[in-house]
Amino acid sequence: MEISVNENLVSVETDFLDIYAAELLAETICNVFEKNREKLVLNMERVEKVSTPALQVILSAAASFDDIAVENVQQELAKDIALMGLKI
Secondary structure, eight states: OOEEEETTEEEEOSSEEOHHHHHHHHHHHHHHHHHOSSEEEEEOTTOOEEOHHHHHHHHHHHHHSSEEEEESOOHHHHHHHHHTTOBO
16 A cells, blocks of 8 residues: 655555545645645545545544645545545
């Protein structure tokens, strides 16, 4: 499982954000937050399935950053992400 970071852009490089990936995602988002609290862009192009812990990490990030955008969401996940109130 790999997550790449470019300033405020976090790209998830896995198809399943499970509980272990959620931990790494949380650490990565915290590092971005320490440098820039204004905006987080989360690229989920390769993600096909998201666990509840990973959703909780994303919701926590949405509550922490001034702005958060979730990009390149698979059609199957788009409805779930939109239900959380996040921009896609």
